[in-house]
Amino acid sequence: MIYLILGLILWTVAHLFKRVVPDLRDRMGNAGKGLVAVGVLAGLVLMVVGYRQAEFINVWFPPDWMVHVNNLMMLGAVFLYGMSATRGRLRGAIRHPQLTAIKVWAVAHLLVNGDLASLVLFGGLLSWAVLEVVVINLAEEWQRPEPGEAKKDILLAVITVVMFLAITFIHNWLGVWPFPG
Structure with a gap:
């Protein structure tokens, strides 16, 4: 279940990144958008894998x-x-x-x-x-x-x-x- 929990954390952090640290997100420009997209996708994959593997x-x-x-x-x-x-x-x-x-x-x-x-x-x-x-x-x-x-x-x-x-x-x-x- 660790993958499921890590996926939820990554999903949440990636989605909240823009709102919690807007100045950092703005300074990162397109790289920030890419980082968020990778974080959301990785979180989703971890959630699916973790859910399927969970006892x-x-x-x-x-x-x-x-x-x-x-x-x-x-x-x-x-x-x-x-x-x-x-x-x-x-x-x-x-x-x-x-x-x-x-x-x-x-x-x-x-x-x-x-x-x-x-x-x-x-x-x-x-x-x-x-x-x-x-x-x-x-x-x-x-x-x-x-x-x-x-x-x-x-x-x-x-x-x-x-x-x-x-x-x-x-x-x-x-x-x-x-x-x-």
Whole structure:
């Protein structure tokens, strides 16, 4: 589980680098961007390797019906994540749509995974997303964007369903069928 924990630490440090030491990050220019990208990617790889290698230690037994709650939350998380890329009417409703999506994603996965490695991974990413929102909110003032066209939100809903199906396919390919049956 050490790789998983190191991956979470590296992921968090790389993402917070710009906010915690902005002057250093600015002086580094493109090299700083590259360093952050390498840190994020290395953190992600370590998390995946660490999670896959972690011994299964059950902490709690989620009820079977929780899978339905997870899937509904995941559909919402995909929609929230996409809100950052759209210019529809809903875009200005949430300041941090991607980080909110990560929080929903993490909670959804915590609801259906009761093993220690899952608690560390999803709990760690949930903690990172909460910390990231706090740090950003302290560092920057937000100007709510003007609402766009409603048809862009409808397009986002269609893209959300397609992406959710793609994510389901990837989970199935990895050996995890996300629907009870």
